[in-house]
Amino acid sequence: MSNVFRRFYNTAHQAWFRSRKKRLRQRVRQQYGNNPDPEIREVFSFLEAHPELELPLGVMPPYEWVKEHSPENIRVAQDETTGLLFVMVNTHRVFFPRGATPPEVQQGASIGLMEQDARSPHCYLGNGFNVDAGDVAVFIGASNGLFCLSLIDRLAKAYLFEPCSDWHEPLRATFAPWGDRVEIVPLAVSTDENDGQVNLDGFFQNRPLPNYIQMDVEGAEGDVLAGARKLLDDSSKLRLSICTYHKRLDFPKFARLLGGRGYAIHHSPGFYVLGVRMPYFRRGILYASRGVDQPAAFTRNG
Numbered sequence: 001m002s003n004v005f006r007r008f009y010n011t012a013h014q015a016w017f018r019s020r021k022k023r024l025r026q027r028v029r030q031q032y033g034n035n036p037d038p039e040i041r042e043v044f045s046f047l048e049a050h051p052e053l054e055l056p057l058g059v060m061p062p063y064e065w066v067k068e069h070s071p072e073n074i075r076v077a078q079d080e081t082t083g084l085l086f087v088m089v090n091t092h093r094v095f096f097p098r099g100a101t102p103p104e105v106q107q108g109a110s111i112g113l114m115e116q117d118a119r120s121p122h123c124y125l126g127n128g129f130n131v132d133a134g135d136v137a138v139f140i141g142a143s144n145g146l147f148c149l150s151l152i153d154r155l156a157k158a159y160l161f162e163p164c165s166d167w168h169e170p171l172r173a174t175f176a177p178w179g180d181r182v183e184i185v186p187l188a189v190s191t192d193e194n195d196g197q198v199n200l201d202g203f204f205q206n207r208p209l210p211n212y213i214q215m216d217v218e219g220a221e222g223d224v225l226a227g228a229r230k231l232l233d234d235s236s237k238l239r240l241s242i243c244t245y246h247k248r249l250d251f252p253k254f255a256r257l258l259g260g261r262g263y264a265i266h267h268s269p270g271f272y273v274l275g276v277r278m279p280y281f282r283r284g285i286l287y288a289s290r291g292v293d294q295p296a297a298f299t300r301n302g
Contacts, residue, residue: 020276024055057273069114071106095170112146121270121284124241129287135211140189163188191227199227212239219246237291244286245272251283263288264298
């Protein structure tokens with residue numbers, strides 16, 4: 001794509017996006033105003049109570065309880081040996097990249113804790129969907145490792161994939177107490193294998209297959225799944241938590257893909273309000289599982 005065409009495309013797309021935003025709240029009312037579903041009613045009521053909020057909201061969950069997770073409530077300290085800033089979460093230290101400021105650490109930790117609130121559309125586990133003691137778990141897009149840390153005492157082995165070099169030192173510091181039970185893999189996960197990138201089929205070719213996979217890779221989740229076809233087919237017991245809010249059609253797409261492979265499908269609670277095209281309310285996390293007992297809410301057809 002030439003630079004001229006790219007500039008033209010970007011300008012045209014921005015103009016289209018602005019035009020779609022102008023009447024977005026009205027279209028949301030038309031689409032959801034009479035919907036009786038309790039989860040939809042809760043989000044719709046929040047939007048009606050806050051006419052000052054500009055739509056789409058982005059990754060801010062549309063719920064009053066979000067106010068409970070204030071960055072100002074996060075206490076930041078500095079490790080005397082490494083100089084890294086950290087916060088305490090359930091008696092464990094969670095370290096942050098060198099050069100991060102205290103407000104940045106507070107914000108990052110607050111968002112991480114808010115996302116894993118049991119009421120959150122970003123919650124990776126819930127509604128009877130969980131990991132088992134002795135599981136092997138994979139975390140793709142590990143970031144600060146806070147979610148892995150909440151499970152580490154249950155896991156036999158954890159693999160944290162994080163290509164951003166800023167996070168490698170703090171992740172090593174956070175998980176140092178667990179030694180070789182935690183492997184930090186400084187690679188991206190995608191469809192193919194090349195410099196700086198790996199796929200799950202190749203990575204686990206000569207390793208025990210995982211029982212749990214969490215992925216949050218900013219809209220590239222489909223590429224991760226495409227590079228894990230053999231793993232998905234060969235696993236006798238596997239749970240997956242997959243971010244589906246980055247792209248508007250990912251939830252139904254992944255539900256069909258995994259449901260067709262015999263996985264039971266469910267989702268995290270609630271919605272995000274994202275984008276200027278339908279669906280305006282998006283599910284945050286798809287739960288998929290095979291070879292484990294399922295809650296009644298799970299379905300085979302997605």
